[in-house]
Amino acid sequence: MLREATRAGANVLKEEVVSRAPVRRGKLRRNVVILSRRSRDGGMESGVHIRGVNPDTGNSDNTMKADNPRNAFYWRFVEMGTVNMPPHPFVRPAFDVRSEQAAQVAIARMNRAIDEVLRR
Template sequence: MELEHVKGLRELSDALKELPVRIARNALRQSVAAGASIIRNDAKARAPVSTQAPAPGDPLPGTLKRSILIKHVPERSTVSSQTFIVGVRSGKRYRNQGKKGNRSQDAYYWRWVEFGTVKMSARPFLRPAFEANKQAAVDAIAQYLAKRIPEEAAGLRGAKR
């Protein structure tokens, strides 16, 4: 198989099998991270920000946007499959841990915003970001791998000489 022309999933799988395990795993992990970042960035853009002054003890405006992340799940990942989650930080451990001073990243309320409550209608931001960008994420993964696999293969050929 020629590594310079990866067209479909079967060809991609075959190309990854030809690379050493470490290189294949890293290339796939980085490509899936690139796809997940597209969804995360759109979710951040869609996340609502309060325009009201926060009450004492309430999170500052923008906490929800700051709390959206991508997380690699190594226990659900293999050489040929990498798992990432686009989600929201929440929980006490994220309070007062922001990058700019004392800004919390605890968006414990994100579920109420995403799904709504009895007293508040839903203002979804994660699900629409996924639906709008799933094909762009797949394309980004494919583009990254189409570029990276030939580079790694050429590096291996060069190292063998």
């Protein structure tokens, strides 16, 4: 029940990130995923992640080779830029635009789930 609600909110953000992600070969867009896990306090959390990042540390997942089609390690170079490349942010603007809507979707899904449980 809680997982469904958090994933519904994260899906709103994922759609926006995918729509804003630059497309060259499409690898970046294909590797935007929703990851759900239990938080340290026992709750549930879901978030938008880009494959190639270790979700526990936020650093590169160096267990994947760079040419692996599931490894979009370079997303942070696109998002934040480098010395020789200007930034083309797509994650932060997506969050800024859709965070309120994502929260509302998650709350609505949770309320529906609570109503279903109470109707039983």
